[in-house]
Amino acid sequence: MNRAIRYSSKKVILIALAIGLLPIMLGTLLVYLKTSSDLSRTSDNAAHEASRQITVMLNEAEAAANELINIAGVPCSEVAKELREAVATYRFLRATNLAMDNQVYCSSLYGTDVNLTVNPQNYLRGRLRLVDQASPGPKTSVLILRVQHGTKSVLVGIDGRHIQDALHLINKHSNLSLQVGNTWMTQYGITHTPPYKDFPTAPKTLLSNEYGFTVYAAYPAGTLVKHTFDTYSVLLGLLLALGIFTGLLTYWMLGRVLAPSMELQRALSADEFIPFLQPVISSTSGKWVGCEVLIRWNHPHEGIIAPNSFIPLAERSNLIIAMTRRLMHKTAQQLAPYASRLEQPFHVGFNVSAKHFENFDLVDDCILFLRAFKPGAIIMVLEMTERELIKPTPTALQLIERLHDLGVKIALDDFGTGHSSLSYLQRFKVDFIKIDQSFISMIGADALSVHILDSILDLALKLDLQVLAEGIETEEQRDYLGACGVDFMQGYFYAKPMPIDDFLSTLLDKTSLSKKTAWVDNPGSTATCPASAQP
Known part of the structure; x- marks a missing residue:
């Protein structure tokens, strides 16, 4: 009977512990799901906003390219001024280039001193490419939009600093990245090949149907736990207090109920x-x-x-x-x-x-x-x-x-x-x-x-x-x-x-x-x- 009483006491403790843990576990699960939902929603909003702003930049670049396509084929000495004026007119442009038969012959940066062959296969959908550019000036990323009409083509470069600023200001914690083909650009202006995927929490991938680029938003490992404690620390404390109170209350109530029951078991065993x-x-x-x-x-x-x-x-x-x-x-x-x-x-x-x-x-x-x-x-x-x-x-x-x-x-x-x-x-x-x-x-x-x-x-x-x-x-x-x-x-x-x-x-x-x-x-x-x- 003493063994039975000890067993009942252990069972009471286990039941009280289980009931005490129940509100803590359920509450923590709900907080976890809420935090995960918050981060996913934030990632989604950040990706959509980044995609919108990059699309605005590309729309502006395409407008400039459509204006310049008409002068493609004209000698560079005659149109170099117009190329430079286009860069000055449109906010996000870094450079404009003219090409004939995929051979660049005139640039707003280099004037006529350019001889560059363009391979359309290096461009996403034949029109978009993300590259590093070292000169002139400091190294920076450039997003190039290529517009072609027949044998004529215009290559318009968007300054990567504008994209970097947009990615950073939208949400610096969601690690926004731009992917063009196999090249990735982070909000810190760094390009990566192969793909940049070091952030597994709340990932969101958004593809641009118009231009084909992809925006990727995610948080580093551990963000979910950190965000949970930073945002819901008071609630987690209340859940812990509730669990302890519930467990102690259950232990007290079961003790009151099971103590007479155990006494009946003892009396039955003692033939009373x-x-x-x-x-x-x-x-x-x-x-x-x-x-x-x-x-x-x-x-x-x-x-x-x-x-x-x-x-x-x-x-x-x-x-x-x-x-x-x-x-x-x-x-x-x-x-x-x-x-x-x-x-x-x-x-x-x-x-x-x-x-x-x-x-x-x-x-x-x-x-x-x-x-x-x-x-x-x-x-x-x-x-x-x-x-x-x-x-x-x-x-x-x-x-x-x-x-x-x-x-x-x-x-x-x-x-x-x-x-x-x-x-x-x-x-x-x-x-x-x-x-x-x-x-x-x-x-x-x-x-x-x-x-x-x-x-x-x-x-x-x-x-x-x-x-x-x-x-x-x-x-x-x-x-x-x-x-x-x-x-x-x-x-x-x-x-x-x-x-x-x-x-x-x-x-x-x-x-x-x-x-x-x-x-x-x-x-x-x-x-x-x-x-x-x-x-």
Whole structure:
């Protein structure tokens, strides 16, 4: 049992830890997804804005090229001035060049001192190329747009510093890059071949349908975690506090719930649950013809504890079946040696709960109980409480069939006080009904309750059900119920629940029973029963 308690304690800690981690993990996951969404949206916006600005530059370059294409083929000395004026007129241009048959012959930078062959295959879609240019001036990247009409072509260079500035100012953290063919340019003006792909977080690739270039936006590894802590540090702190609070609260609550449950397990292992017997009296003979077995907890420190203090917890903890099995075993063990001296057949009733009707273990328990007695010496009665709903499942209905095959009787306890009694009578094969004390106590005091009682008795008579009235405390109640043909009676008027040894000693001492006679032996009784409820 100590091992079981340690196991339960570990299980409580694990459950509390799991529940405490749950809001932290779920909250962190949501924050992670939100951060990832934020970065992806930022990358997407940055890529679109970079693509838009580069397209604006290329549109301007194409406009300049379309103006200059008409002078292609004219000697350079005659058009060099126009090339330089175009560079001065358009904001983003670095140089303009004229070519015939893919041979550059005039440049705004070099004048006529140029002889460069152009290979269209080096240009993306034959019109766009990204190159480094070292002179004149500092090394910088140039984006070249090539426009061709027949044998004439114009090459317009866009200063890479304008593209660099645009990429840097749009979002310096998203590592914007421009790709033209196999060449990449970063926001720091550096060109790379092969492709530049060192930033795996929130990648976004955007292709220009008009010019064919690609803009790539992404964040370096670790950005997601850093951005999460930088942006949502307060929220993460709250999630951590919530998780710790939830875990501690769960540990405290489970401790409160499972501590009594573990105490019940300990008591069951220590055999502290004992049977108390309350006699069932024949209304005609006045003899003790049976008993109801009631469970008591003989606690080592608290003494005898009534069942209403622990039965609900036993049902919730799934210990009620083990308790009932133990109760049957101890009752059979103590009652069997005296079975021959009991009234034949002697009724022995046990209370069962809805948990017992979920499987067929109850059948085996009843077989073991009946085997302790000679055949026919005992009538075993199982009392289904109406205060707890027993669903008429196929398992429950088949279970009752098997019990009836063993000769076990079914009684409906607390009749009229809980769930639908008529439904129970219709679906379950009930042999007895037990009238609750709340109706018995109103005899002679409340006419309405007595009318209800009379209706119950009339219903039992018509359905050929035997009736046991419990909670009888006065002679008037005994006489009234006896006149109405109630078969069996039970209550403090006859005897309180008592340990088995006291029950047997009282039952076997005939003189002690003489003061509690049957109602027919009371000549002074004037009790009458309504005609509808008479047997």
